[in-house]
Amino acid sequence: MKTRSIQKIIPARMYNMGDLKVRQPLPSPELDYLDPFVLLHHGHMIHDENIPLNKTGVGPHPHKGFAPVTFLFTGSLNHRDSRGNNKTVSAGGTQWMHAGMGIIHSERPQSLEQELIQMWINSPAKNKNDQPYYHPLTKEETPFYTSEDGKITVNVITGVLNEVKGPIPTLTPINSATIHAQAGGKIKIQLPPSHNAFLYLLDGAIDMEGKEIPGKNFIAFHNDGDGIEINAIEATRFLLMSGEPIGEKIVTQGPFVMNTEIQIMEAYRDYRMGKMGVLIED
DSSP states (O other): OOBOOEEEEEEOEEEEETTEEEEEEESOSSOSOBTTEEEEEEEEEEOOTTSOGGGSSEEEEEEBSEEEEEEEEESEEEEEETTSOEEEEETTOEEEEEOTTOEEEEEEESSSEEEEEEEEEEOOGGGTTSOOEEEEEOTTTOOEEEOTTSOEEEEEEESEETTEEOSSOOSSOEEEEEEEEOTTOEEEEEOOTTSEEEEEEOSSEEEETTEEEESSEEEEEOSSSSEEEEEESSOEEEEEEEEOOOOOOOEEETTEEESSHHHHHHHHHHHHTTTTOOOOOO
């Protein structure tokens, strides 16, 4: 295996997103887009116990043209949408939705504390008007493997890593895994050479290329090898993703990821006309 070199190490700066505060390394001044990965939000929320949980989190809002995905690390999250889906997943689970032609959904916490990553993954132009679909995955349903030293667990959500296949289907080839490492753990992970790839560290620290990289950093790799090597200095959790570039221009605005400004305007029109459905929460 030829190890990929680091392209950029990007700090996850804090941003206000309505009433919520999240860390956002992508997009950032250092990296606008890592095709097909559009946006990463890392949120660690402790909700006010005096406010009902169904009044916190993120209320009904639209999406179109991409896959909004939520990886749960702590707590529980309920997803509801205008297609009638209603599912709660807890720590170790994943909420994966292809917004397609447009859908309205909400994400409400089911516990006072939550830690999660939300990813926006672009869809090809030919799929931006597909029928939406939603795929929840619990921790118990998520296949995994461990490193040779037994100190690292790789939970495979999509794609294939070390011959372990993730159960969630994707529109383009995408590998995704949440990884938990004990201090001193080492692992090599093979990735397709054509894929763009990154790690996002939630906490702890790892060693790569002789550099100590602490948590809350995003590591983008050059496409100059067929894998990565990770050495955990401290206990750490991180998200690994790789994806085949789509190679199409994107335009992002609000909750939509399209290919042209006109398509963005059409998405807003469709939402206002009710073409993305209606979600009325209890």
